[in-house]
Amino acid sequence: MALPVETFFLQSDASGTLQTQIRQLVAEGILAGRFRPGEKLPSSRKLALHLGVSRITVTLAFTELLADDYIIARGRSGYFVSENAPEPPAFPATSSDHSTVDWGRAIGQRFTTTQSMSKPADWATFKYPFIYGQADPTLFDSANWRLCALEALGRKDFDALTADYFDSDDPKLLDFIARQTLPRRGILAQPDEILLTMGAQNALWLTAQVLLTQRRTAAIEDPCYPALRGILEQSRCHLHAIPVDQNGLPPDSLPSETDVVFTTPSHQCPTAATMPMSRRRALLDKAEQDDFLVVEDDYEFEMSFLKPPSPALKSLDKNGRVIYVGSFSKSLFPGLRLGYLVGPAPFIREARALRASVLRHPPGHIQRTVTYFLSRGHYDALVGRMSRAFHERRTTIDAALAEHGLRVAGAGSFGGSALWMRAPEHVDTRDLAQRLAEKSVLIEPGHAFFSGPSAPLNFYRLAYSSIPTQRISNGVEILAKTLAEMS
Amino acid sequence: MALPVETFFLQSDASGTLQTQIRQLVAEGILAGRFRPGEKLPSSRKLALHLGVSRITVTLAFTELLADDYIIARGRSGYFVSENAPEPPAFPATSSDHSTVDWGRAIGQRFTTTQSMSKPADWATFKYPFIYGQADPTLFDSANWRLCALEALGRKDFDALTADYFDSDDPKLLDFIARQTLPRRGILAQPDEILLTMGAQNALWLTAQVLLTQRRTAAIEDPCYPALRGILEQSRCHLHAIPVDQNGLPPDSLPSETDVVFTTPSHQCPTAATMPMSRRRALLDKAEQDDFLVVEDDYEFEMSFLKPPSPALKSLDKNGRVIYVGSFSKSLFPGLRLGYLVGPAPFIREARALRASVLRHPPGHIQRTVTYFLSRGHYDALVGRMSRAFHERRTTIDAALAEHGLRVAGAGSFGGSALWMRAPEHVDTRDLAQRLAEKSVLIEPGHAFFSGPSAPLNFYRLAYSSIPTQRISNGVEILAKTLAEMS
Incomplete structure (x- = not known):
């Protein structure tokens, strides 16, 4: 049977070149079972005329489809759907629109209760x-990002791209963060004290799981990043919200039973207050005295155009009490989903095991692209x-x-x-x-x-x-x- | 490579003259392995400006370091870390900062207890x-993958690449999976019944969190995918391991108190048994009778070269009892970290809220690249x-x-x-x-x-x-x- 040329339509909102679109509409027709093996395709001349494109565009698309064995050429007879083309499903698709399950009971734990954040996509x-x-598309260095991404897709990086790292990270990225990124914040860390995460959100979540239980007490800043409050509410720990002032979190307000404090000393979220050095030292002294840990979310320190950033709390920490959260979301872009945790090895070990169980590792290609973007100097x-x-x-x-x-x-x-x-x-x-x-x-x-x-x-x-x-x-x-x- | 001046910090509580401190911070950088032989130091002018000291102080410190062969001068090019500089210790030195934290107590929950998987990286x-x-690098279509990745890095996809999706997914990928991928397994699903995940591992983890508590009972196959067992052990639910036979999981062996069954009917992991149609129906009947849910990990159905794959359990499910796990790890590559969950909307809603809290969303670039690779027909x-x-x-x-x-x-x-x-x-x-x-x-x-x-x-x-x-x-x-x- 010849497939009528009328069944071929270019979608008005389609993306890609015309050649790509033609390739796609043939492939989709085959995959959806609308075009069957042995059926004859319209001639490239006819199809070009019908779609209003040049004949060479159709011919090139057909050549690609030939190479992938979607279609075959039979001398002068033209092109046919290949007998080896991928097959559509043999059985009819069904939808289970009714359910005998009592989902109110079947769901053991609810997560929709916490306020979800959203911003207008448009x-x-x-x-x-x-x-x-x-x-901001007018500021981002798309050209060099693309070059680094392309390099990370190259033959020599095939393993970094495709391999299952299990619980490991890209050693090149770990090395760069340890040797170049952290020292700028006055932090020295060994690779076993660093864990890559799916952004700061994931870093904070992993930290809360490892450190908190229903019997522990956490303190957060008020106001604070709402998603952090959501994470801590889900952990079911005791939670104190400590009002901040123009110098950020006041250490004296922390209850003595506190186990873990979450703070944003460089740039309080959302009030933008910077914690002065004297208060940083007071916070660390109180941590030692009351035996609590401090989780420092050091976001946006890079945007220090009025004066140099204050040293990270972690750089002042002589007693291994500070866990540091870094992120590339603000300085690169949030859709990247890449951040990191820095902390004592016993803590990182648990966070790493948990990350492996939850998601294994951030995608290799993302890690390697960032490595190139950082180490080539594009990031700075x-x-x-x-x-x-x-x-x-x-x-x-x-x-x-x-x-x-x-x-x-x-x-x-x-x-x-x-x-x-x-x-x-x-x-x-x-x-x-x-x-x-x-x-x-x-x-x-x-x-x-x-x-x-x-x-x-x-x-x-x-x-x-x-x-x-x-x-x-x-x-x-x-x-x-x-x-x-x-x- | 040039060492950025920002990585040089004077410690506020350091002792000794400024000259000694500068000498020390360079030497420590070399000894810690952060500054490597051949790497270029900042000029004395730049470093003096950055540290807020006089240039002569830096020059004197550099002269001492030259004499000790930590660094060398190369005429007008400046100073470089010497090839003869003392080597950092082969084993990482423990951080000079001692920790006053009792990590045995500070860690609230342990995750290293479960067996971690690994395979030789080489x-x-x-x-x-x-x-x-x-x-397998000899089979993977790197050329077209690269083209699709590059297209997804293009100007018109800037938002898809960079945006914070919060709890959402790439709508184009959801649409393709709903219209093209799932129908081949006999499954019809609406976009609100699909959630993208960081691979099958993440899909199974999310499912376990939503459905299981310490009071619920799960059943797994024995033998089974070890990481699944790890996930369920961490959830602290009651766990039954049901020995499989040459037809996979025998429904009759499932205890009646079971709440959730995890199974691999298409291709039992690791025995490769295929569950016959009669047993699939029996499993679904028992699920209805004993009111339990079935989580179907449908991995590797694509590799059906001897005969067509059996329909997915989910396609036979008339009562909305089956949650379906799909993955691109085997058919594309595991380092991609992309899979998906299909289930009734109330379940997907909770899994989506949890995913947002844990990691927000899989990186936009990964989602869009896969969308192109699928829709252009390269995947098939x-x-x-x-x-x-x-x-x-x-x-x-x-x-x-x-x-x-x-x-x-x-x-x-x-x-x-x-x-x-x-x-x-x-x-x-x-x-x-x-x-x-x-x-x-x-x-x-x-x-x-x-x-x-x-x-x-x-x-x-x-x-x-x-x-x-x-x-x-x-x-x-x-x-x-x-x-x-x-x-």
């Missing part, structure tokens, strides 16, 4: 995206470029906020990528965000960062990591007007 | 690698090529084993990539493997697959997924001779 369509934590160049851009944006946003008299509640003294803002008491920033979204301005309400039922509603985060400098002033103006309308 | 250097589950072409190669290898190994009278305990009737072998009773296959390794033959001892203290020692797995066809006969001959020597 943020880039907003004119004034004061959004936090997404990569990128961080430099981002810092310069963020510096410019920060200067602009500071001026615009001052001009409109908007109140900054917290700002990283060394730099960073966002400001913590306080609206007038009566303003619910969830309403504010909704009103602004209608005017193409994107801000992040602060409510979710706070613990407890009496969380204030009038805070919000204003990031400058993704908004172009020249849009900042107008965006802030709209923000100020909308706030005024709400009074 | 398997490709063995002449006769009967190794299981690693990618690859599976076809692998199947033809495995068919040839299977024919060869079957003949070689018959010739030498070696006993096959289990073999996939539809195909597969490995045989389950039984050595004479008195042979410990861990010894056998060691003896064979010395002759460049790699086999996998079977002991770790069995539950309990009385696990038999005389089984082993013999895979043909990575060994070239022409080496199989010689490899089997060496195996047979070695076995004979052990009698």
Whole structure:
């Protein structure tokens, strides 16, 4: 049977070259069982005419399909679906739309109870995206990233790409982090004191599992990163939320029964406060005195364009009490899902065993690509470029906020990528965000960062990591007007 | 490579003159192996600026280091770590910082207790690698994989690459799996019934967390995939190991208090038994009668070169009792870390929330690359090529084993990539493997697959997924001779 040319359609929203699309529509027809072995394809001339593409494009697509044995050529008769083409399923697909299972009972543990985070996927369509934590396409070094990724796909890296590492990591990346990345934070660590993770989220999760039980007590900052609170609530440990001040977490407020403290000393999340050296030492002294551990999430230290970053808490730790969390999510991009844990070997050993059980290891290709991007020096160049851009944006946003008299509640003294803002008491920033979204301005309400039922509603985060400098002033103006309308 | 100036830090509590401290920090970097012979030091001007000391202080410290041959000067090029510099100790020095933490107490939960799996990383250097589950570079379609990866790095896919998906998946990949992959196994599923995972390991782990508690009962096959047993032991549920026969898991042996059964009906792991249709129906009937759930790990169904694969258990499931685990580890490569879970929406919802908390999502680039590789038809072409190669290898190994009278305990009737072998009773296959390794033959001892203290020692797995066809006969001959020597 000849397959009618009318059954061939290019999808209007398809991606790839025309040649790729033609190859795909033939392959999909075969795989879905619509085109059967022995059936004759339209001639390349006919198909080209029907699809409105050049004949050579069709011929090239057919040549690829021939090579992969989807189709065969029979001299002058033309092309046919190959007898060796992959077969569609022999049995009809069924859907179990009804279920006799009582899922309310069958689910042993619930995880949907914790607040899930989300941000508009279409943020880039907003004119004034004061959004936090997404990569800026105008700053990212796509060209060199692509080169490094391609190198990591090469023949000599076949093992690094494909192998099952079980519980291990790419030794080249571990080596680079130990020798180059950590020393910049004043940290010396051996490879057995480092574990690669699926971003900081995974690092914090692994740490909580290893250190906490229902009988242990953790302390977090209030406000703090909501996903961390979710992780700790799931661990069912006793949990204290300690209000931060303009210097970050106050050690004196930590209850003496604390086992583990989670803190962001370089750049408190979300208030952007930097913990002074004296308080860092006081926190470590108290850790020693009360015998607790400190988990330091050292995010965004790279964006230090106003002054050098303070040394990491871990670099001051003489007693092996600090577990350090690093991430490439902010400096590269969050979709990478790569971070790392640094801590004493007995702790890393348990975290490594748990990671192996949960997911084995971060994909080899990701690890090797990052290794090349770091070791070729592209990473430092990128961080430099981002810092310069963020510096410019920060200067602009500071001026615009001052001009409109908007109140900054917290700002990283060394730099960073966002400001913590306080609206007038009566303003619910969830309403504010909704009103602004209608005017193409994107801000992040602060409510979710706070613990407890009496969380204030009038805070919000204003990031400058993704908004172009020249849009900042107008965006802030709209923000100020909308706030005024709400009074 | 140049050593970045940022890796040089003066310790605030260090003793000695500034000159001594600078000398010390360079020497320590060399002794710790962070600065390697041939690497370039920052210029004295740059280092002085960075450390906030006078340039002459740095120059004097460098002069001392020159005299001691830690570093050398190369005319105008500057200073380099000397090739004659003292070498760091061959074994890593323990961190100079002692720890006051009692790690035996500080670790709340231990994960190192479960048997960890590993395979020789240098398997490709063995002449006769009967190794299981690693990618064969002679079969993998690196060229098209590279093209798809490159396309996924392109400008139009910037969001798919970089964005934080939070708890979501690449919609294009979900769509392809729902429309093309699952229907071949007779399964119809909506996108909210599918979750992408970091390989089958992660899918099984998530499933165990959602469904099991200390009060629930799980049943596994005996022998079975050791990492699954590890996952279930960590969950602390009641666990029954049910001996399999030549038809896989016998439903009649399942205790009536069972809540969840983990099974590999298409291809029992590791015995390669295929569960007949009648037994599949009996298992589903029993699930309905005793109200338990079935987790189906449908690995390697793609390698069906002897006859078509049996329909998935999930395709026979009319009552929504089966949770299906799929993976690209065997058909693409294990280092990819990509698999998926298919199950009723209430279950997938919980698994998705847990995944978000543990790691957020598999990296965007991996998801999009796989989407292209699948939808362009390269995946099916690859599976076809692998199947033809495995068919040839299977024919060869079957003949070689018959010739030498070696006993096959289990073999996939539809195909597969490995045989389950039984050595004479008195042979410990861990010894056998060691003896064979010395002759460049790699086999996998079977002991770790069995539950309990009385696990038999005389089984082993013999895979043909990575060994070239022409080496199989010689490899089997060496195996047979070695076995004979052990009698």
